Every structure is written in structure tokens, then in C-alpha cells.
Amino acid sequence: TIAIMLHEIPHEVGDYALLVASGMTKQKALCMQFVTAVGALAGCIMGLVAGGLVDRLTQGVLPFTAGGFIYIALVNSVPALMEDVSLGLKQSLGEALAFTVGIGCMVGIAMFE
DSSP states (O other), X not given: OHHHHHHHHHHHHHHHHHHHHTTOOHHXXXXXXXXXXXXXXHHHHHHHHHHHHOHHHXXXXXXXXXXXHHHHHHHHHHHHHHHOGGGHHHHHHHHHHHHHHHHHHHHHHHHHO
């Protein structure tokens, strides 16, 4: 869906930055991100096909999928954010604001999609 596509761009950029920061070469990190992006695209296509075939099944599966995306994003992001506590209140408020804006965007997309 549109929400997943809009989510994937910053998610992949964040993952790339984490991979490079953890010591992976830029080329290898880019290659790994390409592989995961292809997997996400295949999953999206399968989800759209399944959605057209069995609406009732996808209504039960989508909440678990959304939860999986949130879990993976937080597992990848929170340790890196918590690592440098010297950034202070301004950085924390900026991160909280970005998170809130992201939730607002997702709610807006869910309402109008």
C-alpha cells in the first residue's frame, strides 16, 4: 500500500546508516539494502495479490504485518538512539517530534486510502 511504500524509503536509509555505522563497507551495505528492498517489493506484491483474493484473510494478517514493521524499525533504531545520551533534550524532543509526525502521516494515509 501507499503507507508501506512511503515507510520503506526512510526505513532503508536508516538501515543503511546503521549498517555503515556498525562497520560494514558502504558498497556491502548498499548491496544488502538492495536485497532487502527486493524482498519488501516481493512481499508487497504478494500482499496485494492475496488482498484481491481473500479480503477476510488479509484483514487478520495486516495488523501482524504492521506490528512486525514497527518492531523491526524500533529494534534497529532505538539502540542507536540510546547509545549517545550526550545529545540532550533538544535531540530527544526532535526525535519524539519526528516519531509523532510519522504516526500522524500514517493515520492520515489510513483515513484517506
